[in-house]
Amino acid sequence: MTSLRWGILATGGIARLFAxxxxxxxxxxxxxxxxxxxxxxxxxxxxxxxxxxxxxEDLVADPEVDIIYIATPHPSHVSSARxxxxxxxxxxxxxPLTVNAAEAEEIRQLAxxxxxxxxxxxxxRYLPHMVRIREILAAGSLGEVRYLQADHSQSLSTDxxxxxxxxxxxxGALLDLGIYPVSFAWEIFGAPATVQSTARMTETGVDGTIxxxxxxxxxxxxxxxxxxxxxxxxxxxxxxxxGRIDIDAVWYTPTSFRMIDRVGVVxxxxxxxxxxxxxxxxxxxxxxxxxxxxxxxxxxPIAESVAIMKTLDEIRHQIGLSYxxx
Numbered sequence: 001m002t003s004l005r006w007g008i009l010a011t012g013g014i015a016r017l018f019a020x021x022x023x024x025x026x027x028x029x030x031x032x033x034x035x036x037x038x039x040x041x042x043x044x045x046x047x048x049x050x051x052x053x054x055x056x057e058d059l060v061a062d063p064e065v066d067i068i069y070i071a072t073p074h075p076s077h078v079s080s081a082r083x084x085x086x087x088x089x090x091x092x093x094x095x096p097l098t099v100n101a102a103e104a105e106e107i108r109q110l111a112x113x114x115x116x117x118x119x120x121x122x123x124x125r126y127l128p129h130m131v132r133i134r135e136i137l138a139a140g141s142l143g144e145v146r147y148l149q150a151d152h153s154q155s156l157s158t159d160x161x162x163x164x165x166x167x168x169x170x171x172g173a174l175l176d177l178g179i180y181p182v183s184f185a186w187e188i189f190g191a192p193a194t195v196q197s198t199a200r201m202t203e204t205g206v207d208g209t210i211x212x213x214x215x216x217x218x219x220x221x222x223x224x225x226x227x228x229x230x231x232x233x234x235x236x237x238x239x240x241x242x243g244r245i246d247i248d249a250v251w252y253t254p255t256s257f258r259m260i261d262r263v264g265v266v267x268x269x270x271x272x273x274x275x276x277x278x279x280x281x282x283x284x285x286x287x288x289x290x291x292x293x294x295x296x297x298x299x300x301p302i303a304e305s306v307a308i309m310k311t312l313d314e315i316r317h318q319i320g321l322s323y324x325x326x
Contacts, residue, residue, distance in 0.1 A: 004090070004287050007031040007065035009056055009080055011043040014094055015071035018121075018279050019047045025280040027287075033059025056080065060087035067286060069121070070094055073163050074170045075323070078103040081118065085110050090117040090295075092286050096179045099170050099323060101309040108302050117295040119286050120305040122183050124252040126281035128272050130187075133238070133245060136259060136268075137188070142240025143262075148188055148222040149239075150181035150251065153209075153232030164228055165204045167323055172206035173226045174199075174315060179308075180252045181224030181236070182212065182315075183300075186308050188238060189216050195311060199319040202228075207321055243267070254278045 006022060008015050011034045022029045029049055034040035037054030044052035053059040060068065060083050067090040070080045077098050084091045085107070097120040098104045111118035124130055136142065154177060156164055163169040164176055174182075185192070192214035200209040209227040216222075225232070236251040237244060247257040254272035261267050272278075289298050296302055316322065 003028050004066040004290060005030040005064055006283070007033065007051075007059050007062060007068045007089070008043075008049075008071060009033050009059055009068050009084065010071040011039045012071060015069070016043070016046070017277055018069055018071065018283075019043070019049070021276040021279040022283060023047055024276040025284075027280060027283055030064050031059055031062045056083055060084045060089055065089060067092065067117070067290070069283075074175060075099055075168070075325075078107060081107045082110065085114055085116055085118070088114070088116070090286065090290055092119050092121050092282065094121045095123075095183070096120070096175050096312065097305045097309055099175070100326060101306060101313050104306040104309040108306050111302065112296070115295070117286060117290050118302050119282070119289070119298070120300055120302070121279075121282055122179070122300050122305075123279045123282045124180060124184070125187060125299045126285050127254050127278050128274065128281075129247070129255060129257055129270055132270050133247075133257065134187075136245065137238075141243065141259065142238065142245065143242030144218075145188065145238060145240040146220055147239050148185055148220075148237070150184055150222075150224045150236035151226070151232045151234055152177040152180050152252065153225065153227040153230055153234065155231040156228050158229055160204045165202060165206060167205050170323055171204070172202075172208075172210070172321060173228045174207050174210045174312060174321075177226040177228065178210045178212070178224065178315075179312065181222075181226065182311060183308055184236065184252070185214055185222035185224065186304065186311070187300075189214070189218075189220055189222060191307060192222070192311065193217050195314050195318070197315040197318045199321070200227075201319070201321075205321075207319055210315070210319070212315060 031051035
């Protein structure tokens with residue numbers, strides 16, 4: 001397979017993590033774009049990137065770039081993706097895909113019209129332990145899956161101007177942290193039949209803690225809790241009639257798990273060993289989809305990302321959270 005030439009749009013913390021994983025795993029990082037030439041030059045120097053652009057427009061126009069990783073805050077995802085797709089570039093968009101489902105559907109349709117890949121960078125789905133868990137579930141080793149529990153609780157910045165706490169920047173626990181367990185529940189069970197949620201709102205008007213309860217036609221249940229200012233265990237469990245899987249902290253990063261049968265015997269132990277943080281797995285998956293021509297498939301098809309955004313919209317509706325401009 002011929003590898004794609006990557007560009008990174010924006011130069012913040014998540015962009016640096018992604019760039020580091022590309023470099024460590026020998027993917028072709030060709031260009032970076034920032035809103036300032038100084039920032040682009042500094043980023044390029046840190047990661048030995050050949051092309052540094054002082055605007056996003058110049059980045060998407062770079063003829064040496066095939067695919068762009070969009071690492072802006074999520075309210076900018078739709079405009080950044082629109083810019084890249086209209087320039088003929090495939091895109092990998094940092095999660096959540098957009099702020100709401102209407103934006104997500106716009107980007108899905110634009111990519112389809114242009115025959116380009118658009119993929120949500122839910123990197124957890126591509127990690128080795130998650131690949132193995134899907135294999136176990138597909139084999140029916142847990143019997144009938146009854147429930148899933150997942151926690152994503154962190155002690156993060158309480159600065160009211162920080163993007164996590166700022167409604168202008170799509171702040172709140174749900175879109176930044178809760179997206180992980182919500183997407184995980186979708187991965188295991190598909191679309192929920194019912195959605196219930198409750199939240200603790202912050203003084204800035206975003207959700208500081210969000211709890212969700214999904215039910216399914218099969219009778220299965222998925223629960224999650226995410227919070228911005230109190231660190232939890234960050235573990236997850238999938239329970240079936242014939243056994244369970246206990247995923248260790250931090251469950252959505254490269255980690256270990258145990259499959260335990262119905263009488264408590266550990267029948268499998270799995271431990272991840274990756275180079276870097278593990279974000280390169282999603283990049284390789286994007287390259288494989290483009291090479292195969294299957295631009296609407298994969299471990300997280302774009303149609304599913306749009307449907308997940310609809311679930312997130314419903315949760316926000318239930319807790320009374322809307323963002324400026326919606």
